[in-house]
Amino acid sequence: MKRAWNKFAWGLSVVLGLFFVAQGASKFLGETAVHWASRFEHWGYPNGFQWAVGVVEICGAVALFAPRTRRLAAVSLTVVMAGAIMTHGTHGEIPRVITPLILSGMLLLLLRRPRTQAG
Numbered sequence: 001m002k003r004a005w006n007k008f009a010w011g012l013s014v015v016l017g018l019f020f021v022a023q024g025a026s027k028f029l030g031e032t033a034v035h036w037a038s039r040f041e042h043w044g045y046p047n048g049f050q051w052a053v054g055v056v057e058i059c060g061a062v063a064l065f066a067p068r069t070r071r072l073a074a075v076s077l078t079v080v081m082a083g084a085i086m087t088h089g090t091h092g093e094i095p096r097v098i099t100p101l102i103l104s105g106m107l108l109l110l111l112r113r114p115r116t117q118a119g
Contacts, residue, residue, distance in 0.1 A: 027054030
């Protein structure tokens with residue numbers, strides 16, 4: 001059971017890691033960075049706050065790949081997703097709450113400890 005869990009956790013970490021690297025990078029690069037800056041401003045966050053979020057997303061994504069830092073990364077990224085949920089919710093962007101909710105659920109799975117078989 002533990003071996004299956006480790007494989008599942010690794011696969012989930014890869015998927016989430018790639019997603020969060022892309023999301024974090026989008027806050028720094030190209031036209032999407034300009035789009036993010038205007039959205040964060042619209043939501044009332046200070047200038048440059050999207051960069052802080054992007055750094056946490058990229059660092060968290062990288063940390064998901066190492067089993068020793070996976071749980072801390074999952075907690076950190078879940079906090080970012082909680083912020084996204086609150087931001088979208090308070091600004092009436094209810095359909096935009098769905099993705100961070102799903103990502104939070106996936107991240108919370110990584111906090112689970114595998115069961116060992118008794119016997």
